[in-house]
Amino acid sequence: MLKNILKAIRLSLILWLLTAVIYPLLIFSVGQLPFLREKANGSIVANLENQPYGSTLIGQLFTSDKYFHPRPSTIRYSQGKQARPTGISGASNLAPSNPKLISRTLETANQLRDENLQITADLIYTSASGLDPHISIKSARTQLERVARARNIKQEEIMPLISRFTDGRFLGIFGEPGVNILRLNYTLDLNEFNRKQNN
Known part of the structure; x- marks a missing residue:
């Protein structure tokens, strides 16, 4: 049971890292490309x-x-x-x-x-x-x-x-x-x- 709990915690941390850190940083970085910057920053x-x-x-x-x-x-x-x-x-x-x-x-x-x-x-x-x-x-x-x-x-x-x-x-x-x-x-x-x- 402890093994399953640790596995669930690891999976939650990986998903949190992907969805709350890596994905937002990736989208923000793409939005700051020269041809997208004006619109991404609110025009x-x-x-x-x-x-x-x-x-x-x-x-x-x-x-x-x-x-x-x-x-x-x-x-x-x-x-x-x-x-x-x-x-x-x-x-x-x-x-x-x-x-x-x-x-x-x-x-x-x-x-x-x-x-x-x-x-x-x-x-x-x-x-x-x-x-x-x-x-x-x-x-x-x-x-x-x-x-x-x-x-x-x-x-x-x-x-x-x-x-x-x-x-x-x-x-x-x-x-x-x-x-x-x-x-x-x-x-x-x-x-x-x-x-x-x-x-």
Whole structure:
């Protein structure tokens, strides 16, 4: 019996070493290869002061007219231009007939009307995760006039950036193309900074 107990202990230690030490170290090492490092470390974008601006994988709150606004979210965001989610991901789980959901949707739709923006589904409805960093091309173009006016630049200067930061369908067939809001807003800030430096 003692022999079986020792054998079980040895087997447990070997399995622990494989699954809790060797495997995680192997995966971490592969993730730090040059062509994988950015994604493995969270796809963090740094600002002009080399401080974290945000992750291109996580939706963030932008409220100024100078920025393209993201999808609404049930996740509570921290405040500021570099706002980051502070809660766990997930949808509200409210039924379509829930008065709270109906009220929030109508409020968002009325706000878009007040801003003379075309109402699109992804500017009214949250994503399943609450952290979707993309909006549709149509939703980006809807906000184009407002952003160009707030930044005092021509819409034609922003259109190439919308195209540049549009991610295609997953594997070429799943989902719809979407514009990455963080990359787009960051580049608009960078271009504005460079214009001011050159003047």
